[in-house]
Structures are given as C-alpha cells and as structure tokens.
Amino acid sequence: MASVRHPSRTHKIRPGGPNEQRSRSFSRSAALSGSRSRQHLSGIVRRLLPRDALIVRDSTVPVYLWGNRVLPILEPRTSIRPSSTSIGPGIGLAVGAAAGTGRRTLLMVGDGGFQLGVGELATVAQHNLPMVICVFNDKGYGVL
Numbered sequence: 270m271a272s273v274r275h276p277s278r279t280h281k282i283r284p285g286g287p288n289e290q291r292s293r294s295f296s297r298s299a300a301l302s303g304s305r306s307r308q309h310l311s312g313i314v315r316r317l318l319p320r321d322a323l324i325v326r327d328s329t330v331p332v333y334l335w336g337n338r339v340l341p342i343l344e345p346r347t348s349i350r351p352s353s354t355s356i357g358p359g360i361g362l363a364v365g366a367a368a369g370t371g372r373r374t375l376l377m378v379g380d381g382g383f384q385l386g387v388g389e390l391a392t393v394a395q396h397n398l399p400m401v402i403c404v405f406n407d408k409g410y411g412v413l
Contacts, residue, residue, distance in 0.1 A: 311339045314375070318401075322373040323366045326350040327359025329379030331405035336377045360386030360402075367398040376402045 318324075321344050326332045328351055342348045349366055351358040356379060363376035383404050393400050 307335050308339050311335070311341070314403075315341060315343075318375060319373050320344055321347060322375060323347050323349060323363075323370065325359055325363040325366060325374060325376045327376070327378040327382040328354050328356050329377075329382055329405060329407070331379060331407050332377045335405075340377075356382035357385035358382075360389045363400060363402075364389050364392055364398065367393075367400050368396060371399070373399045373401070376400060378402065378404055380404055380406045380408070 324336070324340065324342060324347060326336045326349070349362055351362065359376055359378045359382055363374050366372075367374040383402075392398070
C-alpha cells in the first residue's frame with residue numbers, strides 16, 4: 270500500500286554497468302511516485318470520509334509514515350492515537366470512539382496490531398458500528 274509498483278518500468282541493472290547512474294535516478298523517481306501515490310490515496314480517503322470523521326491511528330511504522338504526514342485532520346478533536354508506542358491499542362480506541370459518538374471512524378493499523386485486537390470485530394458487527402479499517406500489511410513488527 271505504501272508503494273505502487275510499475276512492472277513495465279522494472280529492469281535489471283548490473284553493478285558497475287552503464288545503467289548504474291540510470292538506476293539511481295530511477296530509484297529516486299520510484300520513491301517520489303510512492304510519495305505521490307500516498308498523497309493521492311490520502312486525498313481519496315479524505316474525500317470519502319465526512320469532515321468530522323474520527324481518525325484513529327495505531328502505533329505502526331506505515332501509519333507514522335503515511336497517516337501522520339499526509340492525511341489531513343480537518344476538525345478539532347477528531348484525531349485519536351495511543352500515547353504509548355506499543356502496537357495494538359488502536360482497534361480498541363476506534364471501537365470505543367465509534368460506539369461513544371456514533372460518528373464514522375477510520376482506523377489505521379498495522380497487520381500485527383490488528384491481530385492483537387481482531388476479536389473486537391465481533392463488537393463492531395454486533396453493534397453495527399460505523400467503522401472503516403485500513404490494515405497496513407508491512408509483514409513485520411517494525412515498532413517492537
């Protein structure tokens with residue numbers, strides 16, 4: 270989710286070969302396009318969410334890099350995140366926020382943090398809570 274791959278732009282580079290300089294510039298442009306894709310995606314997410322939607326961010330590297338930097342918070346008291354750096358409290362915070370306010374709630378969580386609170390989805394379904402869950406699959410526990 271954090272990066273967009275373009276198979277047509279992928280090519281093999283031999284170290285020290287004539288394409289090495291082009292490889293460096295390609296890496297920079299790929300990183301730039303990844304940044305642009307995150308901004309584009311955050312624009313779509315922001316456009317689909319109500320202005321007063323609650324945004325809950327768990328402690329995870331993709332959320333630090335994506336959610337904290339490029340997803341705008343438009344109203345006061347709509348940004349919720351844990352005060353600790355341990356993974357997992359985001360889903361409980363989001364369920365409580367959605368149940369307590371009845372407002373649309375976006376949860377941004379990593380795959381590891383999601384696993385720790387996946388049982389809370391029963392509460393979401395039972396009470397038909399207005400939640401959207403965005404799980405970042407970074408295939409690791411980078412915060413730990």
